[in-house]
Amino acid sequence: MEFTGGCVCGGTRYMLKSRPVALVDCHCIDCRRSAGAPHVAWGSVPRQDLVVTKGEPRKIAYANRIRSFATCCGTHLFFEDNKDSDAIDVTIASLDDPAPFAPQKAIWLEDKLPWVVIDESIPSFPKTPKIS
Numbered sequence: 001m002e003f004t005g006g007c008v009c010g011g012t013r014y015m016l017k018s019r020p021v022a023l024v025d026c027h028c029i030d031c032r033r034s035a036g037a038p039h040v041a042w043g044s045v046p047r048q049d050l051v052v053t054k055g056e057p058r059k060i061a062y063a064n065r066i067r068s069f070a071t072c073c074g075t076h077l078f079f080e081d082n083k084d085s086d087a088i089d090v091t092i093a094s095l096d097d098p099a100p101f102a103p104q105k106a107i108w109l110e111d112k113l114p115w116v117v118i119d120e121s122i123p124s125f126p127k128t129p130k131i132s
C-alpha cells in the first residue's frame with residue numbers, strides 16, 4: 001500500500017510505503033507557527049517508509065527538533081525528533097488523500113487557541129502523552 005502527497009505547488013512530492021499511524025492533532029505553538037495554522041494533524045511512519053520522489057525539502061532545526069519544508073513553496077511537510085529518529089511525522093493535510101486519517105488524539109492543549117473547538121470524542125492531552 002502506498003500513500004502519496006506533496007506541497008501546494010507540486011514541486012515537492014513524497015510517497016509513504018506504509019500507512020501513517022499515531023495520528024494526532026497538535027496544538028503546540030511551534031507547529032502552529034510553522035504551518036501558519038491553528039493546529040496541525042500529524043501521522044507517523046518508519047523513517048525508511050518515507051521516500052521523497054520530487055524536490056528536496058529544506059530542513060530547519062528548531063527547538064531541538066527538525067522540521068522539513070518544501071524548498072519550492074514552503075509547505076510544511078515533515079517533522080523528526082532528530083536526524084536518526086526511527087520515525088518521521090508527516091503533515092496529514094499534505095497527503096493527496098488525507099480523508100482516511102482523522103486524528104485519534106489532540107495534544108498540546110496547553111497551547112490551544114481559545115477559539116479552537118476540540119473534538120470531545122477523542123482523548124486530549126495538555127502536552128505530549130507518553131508513547132504507547
Ligand SMILES: [Zn+2]
Nearest residue numbers: 007009072073
Ligand atoms: Zn512546492
Ligand SMILES: [Zn+2]
Nearest residue numbers: 026027028031
Ligand atoms: Zn506540535
